[in-house]
Amino acid sequence: AQSVTQPDIHITVSEGASLELRCNYSYGATPYLFWYVQSPGQGLQLLLKYFSGDTLVQGIKGFEAEFKRSQSSFNLRKPSVHWSDAAEYFCAVGRDDKIIFGKGTRLHILP
Amino acid sequence: NAGVTQTPKFRVLKTGQSMTLLCAQDMNHEYMYWYRQDPGMGLRLIHYSVGEGTTAKGEVPDGYNVSRLKKQNFLLGLESAAPSQTSVYFCASTVNTGELFFGEGSRLTVL
Numbered sequence: 001a002q003s004v005t006q007p008d009i010h011i012t013v014s015e016g017a018s019l020e021l022r023c024n025y026s027y028g029a030t031p032y033l034f035w036y037v038q039s040p041g042q043g044l045q046l047l048l049k050y051f052s053g054d055t056l057v058q059g060i061k062g063f064e065a066e067f068k069r070s071q072s073s074f075n076l077r078k079p080s081v082h083w084s085d086a087a088e089y090f091c092a093v094g095r096d097d098k099i100i101f102g103k104g105t106r107l108h109i110l111p
Numbered sequence: 112n113a114g115v116t117q118t119p120k121f122r123v124l125k126t127g128q129s130m131t132l133l134c135a136q137d138m139n140h141e142y143m144y145w146y147r148q149d150p151g152m153g154l155r156l157i158h159y160s161v162g163e164g165t166t167a168k169g170e171v172p173d174g175y176n177v178s179r180l181k182k183q184n185f186l187l188g189l190e191s192a193a194p195s196q197t198s199v200y201f202c203a204s205t206v207n208t209g210e211l212f213f214g215e216g217s218r219l220t221v222l
Binding site for chain 2 (some may be wrong): 021029032034036042043044046049061090094097098101102103104
């Protein structure tokens with residue numbers, strides 16, 4: 001069955017530290033790949049997307065993600081987090097007209 | 112430019128009552144989606160539509176019906192509400208399984 005897995009429910013990092021959020025998918029072919037962020041009580045905002053081409057994708061707010069076909073992964077990274085990055089992050093995949101989300105990773109930032 | 116508008120934003124129902132959530136988009140998007148968001152579960156796809164007059168089931172369609180009579184509108188109906196349908200509902204639209212544009216959400220409580 002098609003699925004999107006975000007293995008980490010919660011992640012805590014110190015402000016200024018680097019960040020990596022994991023996302024794995026299970027699809028027959030490479031889907032479209034997305035990362036969204038949701039701040040408390042807010043809607044979802046697109047951070048970045050991958051359709052094809054360069055496997056390292058740059059997004060907004062200093063985020064980037066790398067598509068690894070061999071690992072069916074699309075991990076989100078940021079070199080140095082800011083307190084304002086505290087939010088919930090969702091990986092999503094698009095295939096066959098559907099867009100399916102992972103369960104999310106909540107990011108906590110220590111001052 | 113309103114984008115994606117959901118009405119109502121809040122609703123309280125009693126078990127067994129029916130209601131309809133309206134999603135309207137003014138971006139001429141072909142694809143529209145209804146999701147529900149529950150703590151720890153991410154966004155789960157209820158139903159989606161790839162164009163006027165078309166609908167399809169998503170991950171969790173039971174207990175819901177949808178209609179897309181006009182391209183700009185996507186209605187989500189609950190015929191007999193149950194407490195398990197207490198959730199925040201998000202509508203989204205896109206050109207072609209690309210970036211999703213979300214409404215602000217509709218918080219539904221079923222007593």
